[in-house]
Amino acid sequence: MNNTSNLATAATTTRPNRFVERLLADRHSIPLSIALHLVPGALIVTVYAFVSAPLVRAIEYPPFMAWAIALAVVLFPIQFGLLWLGKQRTGKYSLRGALHYMDRPVSRGKVTAFIVFCLLWMTIVSLSLLPLDDFLYENAFSWIRYEGTGSSATTYLNGYSQQMLLVTFLICGPFTGWVLPLIEEYYFRGFLLPRLPQLGKWAPLFNMFLFSVYHFWAPWTVLSKLVFLFPGIWFAWKKQDIRISIGMHPGSALLITVVGVTAIALGYTSL
Secondary structure, X not given: OHHHHHHHHHHHHHHHHHHHHHHHOOOOOHHHHHHHHHXXXXXXXXXXXXXXXXXXXXXXXXXXXXXXXXXXXXXXXXHHHHHHHHHHHHOOOOOOOOOXXXXXXXXXXXXXXXXXXXXXXXXXXXHHOHHHHHHHHHHHHOOOOOOOOOOOOOHHHOOOOHHHHHHHHHHHHHHHHXXXXXXXXXXXXXXXXXXXXXXHHHHHHHHHHHHHHHOOOOHHHHHHHHHHOHHHHHHHHHHOOOHHHHHHHHHHHHHHHHHHHHHHHOOOOOO
C-alpha cells in the first residue's frame, strides 16, 4: 500500500516538472506555441465579460477601465509565472531564467536609433491605418457589441465628463501606458518568440500574427497591427534584443497615455 501511494505521489510531482521543462525548452511545438499565444487573450475577454465589465458598469465609469482591469487580472499572473519559471532554472525569481533576448547585444546608441525609428513608424502608420480599422469594423465586425465598441479607436471613452475621464486615465494610465504592454513584451517577445527556431525567418511573422489575433476584443485591427508592429518585432528577433520591441510597444503606449492625459486636463474631452 505504501509503495502504491509513493508511486502516485511521485507521478503527481513529476508531471508538473515535465510541463515546466516543456515551457522552458529552447523549442516549443507549434500547437503549444499557438495555445500560449492565444489563451491569454481568451481569458482577458472572459474576465471582461463576467467580472470587470459588470463592476465598472455598476460604478458608471468608462469601459476603458473594465478592459484595463481585465488585462491586469490576466497579465499580472503571467508576469509572476515568468518569474516563477525563472526560479526553476536559476533558483531565484528572475526573468532571465525564463526569457531570451535579455543580454543587450546591441549598443545603446543603435538601440536608441532603432527605438526612435520604430516609435515614429508605429505612431504614423497606426494613425494612417485607422480608416482601414473603421472600414473592417463597419463591414465585417459591427456584430461585436462590447460596451463602447465602435469604429473609432476611442469610442469606449466618449460621453463621459472631463473629471471622470481624468480619474480613469490617472488610475489606469500607469498600467495601460507602460506596465501591461511591458508584460506583453516580456511574454510574447522574450518568452514565446525565441522558442520558435524551427520557423526560421518566419518566427517573428508567426509571433506577430498570433499577437495581433490575441487581441480578441478588437479583431478588426489585426491587419493594421501586422503593419505597424512589424519593425519592432522584426528587429527584436533579428538583433536578439528585447529592448527594441519594448521601446516601440510600451514606449508608444506611454506616449499615447501622456498625450491623452494632457488633452483631457486641458479640456479636450471630445477624443
